[in-house]
Amino acid sequence: MRTLSFVLFGIVHLGVLASAAAQSQILDEELATVPSSWGVGQGFVSVAQYNDYVHDNVAHDGSFVEWDLAAYVESSSTYEISAKWNGSGSNRASSVEYQIDHSGGTTTVYMDQNIGMNAFNQLGTSFTNPTKVRVYTTASDTYVIADAIRLVKVEGSTLAPGPVNAGPALGTDSFVTLQTELGLYVPHIDNCDSGTESFVDIAETGRGYCIEKTARSAASWDDARNDCLKDAKRLPEAVEWKFACKSLNPADFTKSSSAPEWSSNFYAPFNAQSGSSTFDGVWVTTAGGPSDCIRLSYGAVSLNTGVEQSREYRCLR
Numbered sequence: 406m407r408t409l410s411f412v413l414f415g416i417v418h419l420g421v422l423a424s425a426a427a428q429s430q431i432l433d434e435e436l437a438t439v440p441s442s443w444g445v446g447q448g449f450v451s452v453a454q455y456n457d458y459v460h461d462n463v464a465h466d467g468s469f470v471e472w473d474l475a476a477y478v479e480s481s482s483t484y485e486i487s488a489k490w491n492g493s494g495s496n497r498a499s500s501v502e503y504q505i506d507h508s509g510g511t512t513t514v515y516m517d518q519n520i521g522m523n524a525f526n527q528l529g530t531s532f533t534n535p536t537k538v539r540v541y542t543t544a545s546d547t548y549v550i551a552d553a554i555r556l557v558k559v560e561g562s563t564l565a566p567g568p569v570n571a572g573p574a575l576g577t578d579s580f581v582t583l584q585t586e587l588g589l590y591v592p593h594i595d596n597c598d599s600g601t602e603s604f605v606d607i608a609e610t611g612r613g614y615c616i617e618k619t620a621r622s623a624a625s626w627d628d629a630r631n632d633c634l635k636d637a638k639r640l641p642e643a644v645e646w647k648f649a650c651k652s653l654n655p656a657d658f659t660k661s662s663s664a665p666e667w668s669s670n671f672y673a674p675f676n677a678q679s680g681s682s683t684f685d686g687v688w689v690t691t692a693g694g695p696s697d698c699i700r701l702s703y704g705a706v707s708l709n710t711g712v713e714q715s716r717e718y719r720c721l722r
Contacts, residue, residue, distance in 0.1 A: 640669035650698030
């Protein structure tokens with residue numbers, strides 16, 4: 406059995422946990438279920454990188470390599486998961502689909518295997534009770550590689566930061582708790598689906614977030630929020646929407662309507678007088694104006710008249 410356990414920033418015997426450290430396990434492809442159509446290649450050799458890997462033979466048959474994590478994770482624990490692929494050229498697939506099953510559902514990420522070769526690349530930082538990891542073939546004329554995955558148990562960690570206005574007075578709720586557990590507020594490398602998402606680089610660090618290129622059909626704020634979460638995504642904060650709109654090319658961030666879109670800001674009571682009308686209700690910030698990226702407005706989650714507004718929206722991860 407090829408599994409290597411070690412502790413970052415400390416020394417530990419195999420199978421013994423250190424209370425203040427992050428325990429790491431590397432699972433080679435020999436511990437995975439590999440389809441018979443996949444071939445074996447030779448690669449890098451080092452302490453944590455093995456001398457073989459499997460590839461899809463450019464088969465494009467929809468098959469996948471799957472690691473079952475049941476024997477390697479602890480109940481009610483959270484893990485950072487990374488994947489490694491070997492290579493030294495440019496014949497690797499550029500949008501490889503990985504799926505991670507965990508207590509919050511299934512998270513899908515896309516990785517460019519021409520980048521980060523012979524190293525572990527982060528798929529996500531906060532998966533609670535992960536059960537399986539899969540890597541799929543892709544409709545490409547280049548190779549998909551499966552070499553190893555790494556599980557790092559996060560010991561004594563705090564939750565990833567939530568929205569900037571997530572204080573108790575504004576009603577932090579279970580939606581945001583789940584979004585936080587899924588690591589949806591943690592900047593990451595570009596693993597966007599190039600067909601539907603654009604990568605927004607924060608401060609030229611190579612880390613940022615994926616935002617959908619086009620807005621989805623109008624829905625209530627509640628439904629928009631829930632639909633994003635079904636896809637392991639969230640609504641963008643207004644400032645994230647604005648920065649993406651200003652930073653990306655029009656082809657990578659299209660606006661199909663002059664109306665503003667929903668953001669993920671917490672709802673808050675709102676009262677305003679306009680002539681003889683009273684606009685009492687619950688509102689959230691919306692982003693975008695008729696012809697620019699810089700206007701912010703408000704959308705009604707609900708009004709005291711029973712009116713519920715619908716807005717277009719796009720999701721972020």
